Amino acid sequence: MQPYLIAPSILSADFARLGDDVAAVLAADADVVHFDVMDNHYVPNLTMGPMVCKALRDYGITAPIDVHLMVEPVDALVPQFAKAGASIISFHPEASKHIDRTVQLIKDHGCQAGLVFNPATPLSYLDYMLDKIDLVLLMSVNPGFGGQKFIPATLDKLAAVRKLIDSRGLDVRLEVDGGVTIDNINAIAQAGADMFVAGSAIFNTDNYADAIAKMRQQLALVAR
Numbered sequence: 001m002q003p004y005l006i007a008p009s010i011l012s013a014d015f016a017r018l019g020d021d022v023a024a025v026l027a028a029d030a031d032v033v034h035f036d037v038m039d040n041h042y043v044p045n046l047t048m049g050p051m052v053c054k055a056l057r058d059y060g061i062t063a064p065i066d067v068h069l070m071v072e073p074v075d076a077l078v079p080q081f082a083k084a085g086a087s088i089i090s091f092h093p094e095a096s097k098h099i100d101r102t103v104q105l106i107k108d109h110g111c112q113a114g115l116v117f118n119p120a121t122p123l124s125y126l127d128y129m130l131d132k133i134d135l136v137l138l139m140s141v142n143p144g145f146g147g148q149k150f151i152p153a154t155l156d157k158l159a160a161v162r163k164l165i166d167s168r169g170l171d172v173r174l175e176v177d178g179g180v181t182i183d184n185i186n187a188i189a190q191a192g193a194d195m196f197v198a199g200s201a202i203f204n205t206d207n208y209a210d211a212i213a214k215m216r217q218q219l220a221l222v223a224r
């Protein structure tokens with residue numbers, strides 16, 4: 001398994017001073033910037049597009065940017081986000097008509113590719129795709145909003161994906177997104193996740209470094 005990564009969701013950052021806030025959370029020892037793209041079509045909310053991603057790069061953000069596309073259709077945005085500086089691009093398989101083609105498109109544009117599963121999305125989408133992707137992202141809330149409560153059934157789903165990845169000897173990241181906190185991150189890691197998105201649990205505190213350090217303390221207790 002790869003080292004744990006903490007990926008603050010900038011959905012909960014201060015949009016009026018986004019560059020400074022993203023720089024602050026990275027200085028507080030975050031690993032990756034989780035960038036939530038919502039289109040008011042696939043999900044009932046509207047957030048940010050490639051221009052904002054590019055603006056963060058132009059501002060000087062060099063950390064990996066993990067773009068979580070909650071959009072339908074998907075393909076037209078892939079080249080735009082790659083050009084804007086995305087490192088990882090993940091999408092919801094049911095939002096793409098040709099999943100394999102979309103994954104290939106992401107890779108052809110030099111980014112890592114991920115598939116995202118809503119709480120009720122079956123894992124069967126992985127049957128012919130697991131060895132072609134870099135990351136599986138399990139949603140532990142229904143997508144569209146930050147600040148929701150972690151859905152406990154995600155733990156079993158994480159364990160099932162971890163088993164699948166390990167049984168095939170693959171180096172695929174297992175990311176979890178939604179309702180991750182200092183209190184539940186240990187159990188989530190025990191279940192098999194190695195990359196943790198947390199928005200409100202980091203940005204809604206007045207000390208990002210403290211929140212991230214406490215998450216890392218919990219992760220250090222996991223037997224791997």
Ligand SMILES: O=C(CO)[C@H](O)[C@H](O)COP(=O)(O)O
Pocket residue numbers: 009011012034036068070141142143144145146147148177178179180197198199200201
């Ligand atoms: O994809 C998302 C919502 O669709 C966000 O990444 C997620 O909700 C993170 O926010 P929080 O940690 O506050 O739950």
Ligand SMILES: [Fe+2]
Pocket residue numbers: 009034035036068177197
């Ligand atoms: Fe997300």
